[in-house]
Amino acid sequence: MTSTKPKHFLLAPFGGWGHLRPAVSFIPNLLSKSPSSLITILVPVSNSIPTSEEFSRFGLDTKSNVKVIHYGSKENTKEIAYTKGNGLMIQIRELIGAINANYGKIIKCEPVYDTLLEKDVETHRIIPHLAITSITTTQFTIPACEKINKELDKDVKLALWTPTGVEHAAWVMCNLPQGETYRERVKKILEAPEEEKDKVYNEVLGENEEVVHVPGTAPIYIFEAQPNRKDTFFRIAYSILPILPRVTMVHPYPAFLGQEYKRAAEKSGYNVLQIGAQLPRDDKISLQDGHIKKFLDGALAEKGRNSLSILLEVLISRDKRFILSLGIASPEIQVMVQEKLDRQGNGKGTYADWAPQLSILKHEATGWFLTHGGANSVLEAIRTRTPMLFWPADIHQVWISNAMTRVHSAGYEFLQVRNGPNIGRTTYTGVKVEGTKEAIEREFTHVFGSLEKDEYGRKWRKGVERLGERMENDELTEGDWKKLVNL
Structure with a gap:
């Protein structure tokens, strides 16, 4: 797979950690398959510290063929991976601005201003042959790159970094074996008069009880695709769909999980590559000393292997040990969690911001x-x-949950926690969503009380072990890697 002529890859992933972190892992994987490659990656200052730590983990900070260009305001710099909701919107705007300001300079091999270093930095002296930008900003960045390519008369191929589940991509992009497509449903919403949009949304998505068969997943009713909040993605999805046939979508997702999607995508006019999970190697994973490691070591000593589970009162009452990452939870929820664990936890649970x-x-x-x-x-x-x-909650999560639980038997999806139009309706699997505290508590108690029983534990453990073995020996992923390197 090694090319005799150096190729230059430009990476401009969305700055949110869930997109940026696998893009960093992509770099050593790419270099292992094409050692002569040159790589430029755009990194937001807000996540420059954790990104720098990832670079050190892989030894990328000493490689001359890997260049980092920082963009965005230094005021947003965080010590840990930045995931707050308002920060993500800032990162989207900053990435669009960075592409508009820097893409042409990188194409011309000119110096680019680095906002972290506060000075111009040299770029690689070879024009990128492939620019991989973010699926999140497709409607803004792809047309901008195409315009600059045309103005400079450069043939730089374009691709999209798409670190979402392929199951959701199949729902949004592909023609279905039966029924209306997502595109057709969204078009009805967007074309409806403003005063009718909510009504039409409920008719075609929110409360729709038609069965949908999405490649790679088990059948569900349309309303189940929004289990905990309304679809907030449909406007963005509709605007990027006309652009997708002009680029290659690069999914850091195992190819063996996405073959039905890939066939449907090709029939629908899209080019997709699935290059496998972009994760650190085992020898690059370590848990630093601190309260989380101390808690886990204590749980292991007290309870033995496989003792960790999750969920506050039910977990505390059932003597489970758990770690809760507060993440992007609202301040009110964070305070509630902290007070409950500090007051009632008895050392059975702990929490962390990240x-x-x-x-x-x-x-x-x-x-x-x-x-x-x-x-x-x-x-x-x-x-x-x-x-x-x-x-x-929404978007790709429900489709991944569907595939992992009902197709691959690698876990369980809670159903009574669903809200909105789901309440009072029966799922495709025959479970009625009651929408009451009692029903939620009943489901939690049943599931968490049954995890170590053969009915659940053994079946789901075998399912995830099968997936793990296939992911480690995925020849289909290797085939897509080769296609990517040779684009």
């Missing part, structure tokens, strides 16, 4: 993973063979 998730999943004490079902989290669980308990 947790080194992969290191925690790898720890011997960790037996289960309660997750929203994001692509990176799920791939980390598969990598560490940790069965999952899903609490999805």
